Each structure stands twice: as structure tokens, then as C-alpha cells.
Amino acid sequence: MADQITKRSVNYSQWYNDLVVKADLAEQSPVRGCMVIKPYGYAIWEKMQRVLDAKFKETGAQNAYFPLFIPKSFFSREAEHVAGFAKECAVVTHHRLMNDPEGKGVVVDPSSKLEEELIVRPTSETIIWSTYKNWIKSWRDLPIMCNQWANVVRWEMRTRLFLRTAEFLWQEGHTAHATSEEAQAEARTMVEVYADFARNYMAMPVIVGHKSPNERFAGALDTLTIEAMMQDGKALQAGTSHFLGQNFAKSFDVQYADKEGKLQYVWATSWGVSTRLMGALVMAHGDDNGLVLPPELAPIEVVMVPIYKTEEEHSAIIAKMNQVKSALEAAGHSVKIDDRDTLRPGFKFAEWELKGVPVRLAIGGRDLQNGTVEVHRRDTLEKTTISIDGVDKFIEDLLVAIQKNIYAKAMAFRDSRIQKCDSWEEFKEKIQQGYFLLCHWDGTAETEQKIKDETKATIRCIPVDSVVCKEEGVDIYSGKPSHERVVFAISY
Amino acid sequence: MADQITKRSVNYSQWYNDLVVKADLAEQSPVRGCMVIKPYGYAIWEKMQRVLDAKFKETGAQNAYFPLFIPKSFFSREAEHVAGFAKECAVVTHHRLMNDPEGKGVVVDPSSKLEEELIVRPTSETIIWSTYKNWIKSWRDLPIMCNQWANVVRWEMRTRLFLRTAEFLWQEGHTAHATSEEAQAEARTMVEVYADFARNYMAMPVIVGHKSPNERFAGALDTLTIEAMMQDGKALQAGTSHFLGQNFAKSFDVQYADKEGKLQYVWATSWGVSTRLMGALVMAHGDDNGLVLPPELAPIEVVMVPIYKTEEEHSAIIAKMNQVKSALEAAGHSVKIDDRDTLRPGFKFAEWELKGVPVRLAIGGRDLQNGTVEVHRRDTLEKTTISIDGVDKFIEDLLVAIQKNIYAKAMAFRDSRIQKCDSWEEFKEKIQQGYFLLCHWDGTAETEQKIKDETKATIRCIPVDSVVCKEEGVDIYSGKPSHERVVFAISY
Numbered sequence: 001m002a003d004q005i006t007k008r009s010v011n012y013s014q015w016y017n018d019l020v021v022k023a024d025l026a027e028q029s030p031v032r033g034c035m036v037i038k039p040y041g042y043a044i045w046e047k048m049q050r051v052l053d054a055k056f057k058e059t060g061a062q063n064a065y066f067p068l069f070i071p072k073s074f075f076s077r078e079a080e081h082v083a084g085f086a087k088e089c090a091v092v093t094h095h096r097l098m099n100d101p102e103g104k105g106v107v108v109d110p111s112s113k114l115e116e117e118l119i120v121r122p123t124s125e126t127i128i129w130s131t132y133k134n135w136i137k138s139w140r141d142l143p144i145m146c147n148q149w150a151n152v153v154r155w156e157m158r159t160r161l162f163l164r165t166a167e168f169l170w171q172e173g174h175t176a177h178a179t180s181e182e183a184q185a186e187a188r189t190m191v192e193v194y195a196d197f198a199r200n201y202m203a204m205p206v207i208v209g210h211k212s213p214n215e216r217f218a219g220a221l222d223t224l225t226i227e228a229m230m231q232d233g234k235a236l237q238a239g240t241s242h243f244l245g246q247n248f249a250k251s252f253d254v255q256y257a258d259k260e261g262k263l264q265y266v267w268a269t270s271w272g273v274s275t276r277l278m279g280a281l282v283m284a285h286g287d288d289n290g291l292v293l294p295p296e297l298a299p300i301e302v303v304m305v306p307i308y309k310t311e312e313e314h315s316a317i318i319a320k321m322n323q324v325k326s327a328l329e330a331a332g333h334s335v336k337i338d339d340r341d342t343l344r345p346g347f348k349f350a351e352w353e354l355k356g357v358p359v360r361l362a363i364g365g366r367d368l369q370n371g372t373v374e375v376h377r378r379d380t381l382e383k384t385t386i387s388i389d390g391v392d393k394f395i396e397d398l399l400v401a402i403q404k405n406i407y408a409k410a411m412a413f414r415d416s417r418i419q420k421c422d423s424w425e426e427f428k429e430k431i432q433q434g435y436f437l438l439c440h441w442d443g444t445a446e447t448e449q450k451i452k453d454e455t456k457a458t459i460r461c462i463p464v465d466s467v468v469c470k471e472e473g474v475d476i477y478s479g480k481p482s483h484e485r486v487v488f489a490i491s492y
Numbered sequence: 493m494a495d496q497i498t499k500r501s502v503n504y505s506q507w508y509n510d511l512v513v514k515a516d517l518a519e520q521s522p523v524r525g526c527m528v529i530k531p532y533g534y535a536i537w538e539k540m541q542r543v544l545d546a547k548f549k550e551t552g553a554q555n556a557y558f559p560l561f562i563p564k565s566f567f568s569r570e571a572e573h574v575a576g577f578a579k580e581c582a583v584v585t586h587h588r589l590m591n592d593p594e595g596k597g598v599v600v601d602p603s604s605k606l607e608e609e610l611i612v613r614p615t616s617e618t619i620i621w622s623t624y625k626n627w628i629k630s631w632r633d634l635p636i637m638c639n640q641w642a643n644v645v646r647w648e649m650r651t652r653l654f655l656r657t658a659e660f661l662w663q664e665g666h667t668a669h670a671t672s673e674e675a676q677a678e679a680r681t682m683v684e685v686y687a688d689f690a691r692n693y694m695a696m697p698v699i700v701g702h703k704s705p706n707e708r709f710a711g712a713l714d715t716l717t718i719e720a721m722m723q724d725g726k727a728l729q730a731g732t733s734h735f736l737g738q739n740f741a742k743s744f745d746v747q748y749a750d751k752e753g754k755l756q757y758v759w760a761t762s763w764g765v766s767t768r769l770m771g772a773l774v775m776a777h778g779d780d781n782g783l784v785l786p787p788e789l790a791p792i793e794v795v796m797v798p799i800y801k802t803e804e805e806h807s808a809i810i811a812k813m814n815q816v817k818s819a820l821e822a823a824g825h826s827v828k829i830d831d832r833d834t835l836r837p838g839f840k841f842a843e844w845e846l847k848g849v850p851v852r853l854a855i856g857g858r859d860l861q862n863g864t865v866e867v868h869r870r871d872t873l874e875k876t877t878i879s880i881d882g883v884d885k886f887i888e889d890l891l892v893a894i895q896k897n898i899y900a901k902a903m904a905f906r907d908s909r910i911q912k913c914d915s916w917e918e919f920k921e922k923i924q925q926g927y928f929l930l931c932h933w934d935g936t937a938e939t940e941q942k943i944k945d946e947t948k949a950t951i952r953c954i955p956v957d958s959v960v961c962k963e964e965g966v967d968i969y970s971g972k973p974s975h976e977r978v979v980f981a982i983s984y
Contacts, residue, residue: 029619029623030563030566030619030622030623031559031562034561035559036559036623039554042554042555042556042557062531063534063535063538064528064529064530064534065528067521068612068645069582070523072600073597074522075589075597076597076598089588089589090561090584091585091586091587091600092582092583092585093586095580095581095582095583096579096581096647097581105564105565105568106564106567106568108564112583119589127522130522146531151560151643153560167559
């Protein structure tokens, strides 16, 4: 099973693609750049959704749904936004097909041309702010905090499953506030929700920081990001939260009457994570045997494989397994007994390893006699044989330990690949080796661009609340003065 | 509040539109035929989704996700399907915008024309069966039971919020089976899941039956439907489940090797319900004061309104309310204390009535002294004052009683508007008055069409398992022999 997967050391990128396909997470569809998310992959996404959705609601956000299509003219309203988003997109121009007069299937009916073209949403700020205009009259109507789970389309030329696809699934929160301070606090709250999710559910360490002006969302005054390190040392932007100022309120003329009756433009944020998180999850923890899923997001936390010679043994083993399964399910865990009779245990072991199930139990004839069970953990590939009495409690603790260990391992790896750097020669060398480098930067887009041109490295973020980074120094490239270090890396 | 809503007796259709908008369920968007589903409306949809999703999974279905776009050529493959679906649709022809050379905003870049146009999915049979071809090799791969929660687009000329919109949200299940019998059983299972959901959660009686060949889904050999009666006596098709035979398997060449190694075409079903259910819910139960939500689907089951003169009274009342709230929440109910200090109790009462909250509690100064609470139920508009001790238990029972009563009321109404009919004169009269008529039909599309042309009535379904309908007779229109009665009505 694992031999169908390229080893990470041979070709990390191919390893990723192999793994996504072989572990049944997703595959290319017949439509350019669009993927099919398969049931096993979608089950992980659903677990992510459940956790995030509850967290959003705790902050006061409510779900809603806005149209898939956006009139072309809306994109002309916010100048930066159109430059950033409206360029590569899916454009609907007609609304009817007809039988080909020459009898060759169906063709577009030229008489069905739309007066104004519709854009399949690449993001929904414009359509949502045009709606908020009707919802907001007075300070009493604020704040508004809506989130939507939706599909969006960006016409990417080079696509990779989950990481960059033409259509992807995401959530986008759009909030409206009376003051700048409140909106900025909201943007900060949400990036912390994402960071908490990344760390405690995805078991993935992330750095929270501001994007440099150059890397901001089109139309934002500030973009907060969580940046994760993949096993090749590259950075992956895993979620962003934007303070949009009054840009969209002004573009769509959204004003509220304050307590004194004076009209004020509304302050905005937007924030989102996407199915890209699936790619991050695969790349952060997977190994040459397949996926390694943190228990918090594993569709199946425990799989059980019976090993038997006789029908009698089989019945006795399955009965035992059902007991353990019931106990674990009662404690809220998802358990599967793999009782397929057409496959050998070794094949099943490899398959569930490939699929990253955190814990595997096997019970054989000898275990039956001895009252034991073999427990295998996916993260370390360690096996132990323990007494079947109390195995459910043992597994519950083990799942907690695995979740922690996966995080600790990723953290240790990142620690080994992150360092301060003050030498341009060292920078060029280490950045190619896959390091996050904490460097001084003079704050200009010019220097940022030169560094990118020479090394492909970009400023991933300017960390928030970092005691490590707040120090005086000189820009690693230009030598100009700098007051704090920023994170440079090559990114996905 | 309610005076902003047209009375049902004045204009039922306008009542519906007013209610959907005023109760904050949905509104028209700037995009023709597309709606915005507002947070309160979406919260109801989410409750529907949770219940249905769990039911689907109980049957063995898994969620997955397939592309939004379908290559135009796919629609030419299944002859009936293209006629039914590909005609009025959103067609993507280009993938880039550019700045207008004349400086007027953005225009479509003519050089970005797609080689093959993409259709925004009106339904996903074609893209899914082209994918299943890669998933199915042998009988071991079957059955496949996938569901997706998605948006779809059908270019409707006349739209109505929830009932008929260009874009709508739905779920579509697509299953693949080894035998015709298994596929037919699946189609039947799923229509029963829908019927159970309609009856026990939406509190809406439905008739389960087969569509006449004329009214089948494009490409199906059999379409099962649930048909509900609205308060104007019109029928609303609330969910369908299709037995697709081998049509799509043949169009996309999906074959499996059976146990003898012989290649066989796969058998298919598809089944779906949409945000149309939201419209059904409104129309089935609402009254002139607003929505009447069955507790099982109400985002807020109990609302509490404090009535006070002093700050001291206010604190004491809120403290009592929090006690009751905690007890109800512990029992799994959703409760809201409406403590807005800018609105008067009477306004709040009207607002929550408009929004259909099943139970309203009010506590005033006198209640505090007497240890009582006023309980108001939305379905009957009855008020009672009871002791606050044990009020949580009282409300729990009341919620059950309300759920039952809403169903019973809808059932009694339907019973009063459904009857056998054997006279063409009576048929024409009653059908205009909003009746479901059980009539003999000769089984021909010709008669069906003539009846439709003369009266607008269509065959809603041929009921399954009906002892009432199974009897010999003669067609109400043609006089030809018939073996069972079918349901005629005017529909949405």
C-alpha cells in the first residue's frame, strides 16, 4: 500500500499528491482545476467545519447565505479589490443552451446573452456589503456578524489538490462595526480562533502575525494570518483575518446614524479558512506510510482488525471487539471494526496506516486465550500488547497522548527550522534548505520585492506579541534601520 | 408588526412574500432570481440539515463534494436529461476580466474564451457518474452512496423566495447499485426518509407516491415524491427520489464485474430536497400574525420577555429567567431572554410571534410576588399563568404538545380538502377551490395533458400502499377504464 506512495525524501511534492489520492481524500475532476472531495476527505472537512462553526457561534457570529453570482459592475467599485480578485475568474455570459442546428449535441443560444455578465464569486465582500446597505440604518443595527460556508472560484492556472484549486470550499465571515477599534478587535479575535483551531485540533503550530502591506488582502488595511511550517520547511498560509477599514462601506455607501444622529461609515472585517487546511493537515504530519491524523479530526479514531482461523474464533473476537467499541463510542469516539472477509489482516493494517487512523487494535486467537489485545499507534508506529480489561480507558488516554505527541513533534520540527538570521549569505543558504528566518526588514516594499526576486522568499508575517522579534537592528538586505524582526520563508 | 403583513384571506401569495421578508428569513438580492438567506432563515435550514444529514448517514450514505461546473458536452450524453435540464442554465464562457480600454470599469477579456463552455450545475448526475466510472470496477465496490450539500442553478424566469429561485441550496444523493432491485429499494428508502422528516420534524402531512411518466425527473425510470398541501389547498412537491435505471451508467459507460466476472451496467438512484422546504414550512403553518414554527425546527424554542418598572424588579426577573433557561438548555432546548431595553414588551411579543417562536414566557412584578409566570403558545395563541416551580417540565411537555398540535392541525385541514371525485363538473369546481382530488385516470399522457390544459391541475402522484386508491373505475375525463385513483391538484 505505502509502496504506491513516493517517499518524502525522494520527492516531497509527489509524495503529497500520491498521498491525497491514495488515501482517498480527493482527486482531479474532468473539469480543469476543480477537484472531487471523496467521502474520506470530506469526513475530515466536516469535522473541521463542526469545530470551527461552533467556535464562530461562540463569538456571536451567525450563518447566512449570499448569492453565488456577483454582477460584474460590483467589482469596479473597490479599486484595489478588483485588481486583486476580478482578473482570473469564471464569467457567466449566457443563460441558455439549445440543440445544435447541425445536430452535434448542444450549443450556447446566442440570444440568451446577459445584459450584464455575472462573476462566480471569488470572495463575497462586494455582494455582502451591497446587502448590508439595506440592513444597517442606525447604531442599533450594529454589529452584524455573518459567516457563510460556501464554494468560491478563482481561475488558477497551476492547481494542486486542496492547496490551490479553481473551485474550493471555505467559510467567509463578514462583520460590520460602529468603530475602527471594534473592527480591529474582531479581526484579532478571529485570527486567534484560527490559531487555536490549528494548534489544538490540527495539532499544527502556527505563527500569528500581520501581513506586510504588499501581501495584504486586496482592499484591506491590515491582514492577520496564521502561518504553518510544512515538513519541507515551506510556509503555508492557513487562515487570514482582515481589517477592511471603511473601504467597502464607502464603495457601497453603507452608513449608520450614531447615537447623536450623525451619519458614519461602517467599519468592516472579513476572515476565512478553506479546504486548503486539508492540504496543510496532510503535509504537516503525514509520513512515508501515509496520513497521520490527529485524533480530534480523524473520521475514524480507532480501527479494529480481527485475526482468526476458525469461525468460532471469529465470533468470539468480534464479540470482544463490540464490547470495546460500545465503551469507546459511549465516550464519544468513532470506532470501526474492519470485518471484511476478502482481505488479509496485513493488507488492512497497511490500508488504515495509509489513511492515518490514530489507533489500531488487533485481536487474534492467542489474545483470546490470554485476554489481551494488540494496540498500535499510528504516530509512532509502536505496538504494545495489553490486557483487554480496561482497554477502553487505555485507548482514551492514548488518543489524548497521540494528539499531544503529533503537536509536539511538529513543534520540535519547526523549532529546528526556525532561527534568527542577520547574514545575507546565510539567509540565501538557509532559505533554500527550508527555514523560517527571523530577520530585520526596513519596512519597504522595494526591499521585500528584491529579496523575493533573488530568493523566492516572502515575508510570511510580522509576528504579533513577539518578545523575540521586538529588537533594534538593520535590514538584512538593505542595511537600513529596523525595529523588529519579521518571518521570511518560501511558501506554498 | 403583523399589520405589515397582508392577510391570507386578502392575498395568500402576498402574505407569503411579506412573511418571508418581514420574519427575516430571506430577501431578494441584486442578482436576478438569487436570494439572500438571512441568519434567522439560515438557522432553520441548518436545523433541517442536521436532522436530514444524520438520517442519511444512518442509511449508509456518506457526504462528498463534486465540482460546481459541468462541461457542456456532458449534457449531450443522456438524451432526456439534456432536454430537462440543460436548457435554462448559467453558462461560463470566459475566465478573465480586464480593465476597459476606454476606462469604464472592467470588461470581459475576449482572449480568455474557454474551449468548451462550462455549465453551472443544475443537478449533478452527469459529473458524478463520470466520476463513478473511475470508482467502480467490481461488485466489491458497490453500493456507492454519496450525498452532497451544495448550491445549484436553474435559470428560472419567474422566481419566488425559497419556492423557485435561480440559485438554491439543496442536497443531492447519488447511489450506485449492482441490481435493479437494490436501486429501487434505495429510492423507496429515501423517499420514506423524506416523508418521515416532513411529518415528524416539519409537522407537515405528505402523500408518498410515484410521479406519472410525464412528471418524472429527466432521465429517471421512476420518480417517487412527497406531496404536501399548503393552506390555499395547492400542492407543493417537497422532495423526490429517483430510480434512474441504467441510463446514466450507460451514458458514462459505468460497468462492474459481477461475481462471475461478467461486466454489468450499474443501477442508479438520486434523491434530493432543497431550500424549497423553507417555503413549505412557512406556507403550511403560518398565520396572519406570522410564522408558526414546529419546535423541532425552531432556532429559538422558548423566548422570555421581562416586564419591569424598577431596576430591582428587572434583576430579580432576569435571575428567575436564567434559572429556567439553564434547566431548559440542559434538556437540549434553545432559549432566548429578550432583554433589549430599547423596546417595549408589546413590541417584543409581536416580533417573536412574527418569527414563530413556539413558546413565550413573560414575568412581571406581580408574577414575582406570586411566584408565577405567563406562558403563551404560538400555535394556538393561548395564554396561561402557572407557578414558576416546575415550569421547565411544563414547557418541555408543552413543546411536545405544540409539535403534535401543529401536525394535527395541518392534517385536519388536509383531510377537509381531500376527497374522491368521480364527476368532471365537480372536479373543475373543487380543483379551483384548492382541493386534492382522488380520481381515476386512464394512464395516458394525453388525458393528463388535456386535464392540465383545461384546469391547470396535474397528477401530483400515484400514491404508494394506498388502500383507498386501489379500486376499479373509469377515468374522470376520458371515461376509459382505470385500476386505481391518483392525486390531482394545482401545484406550486
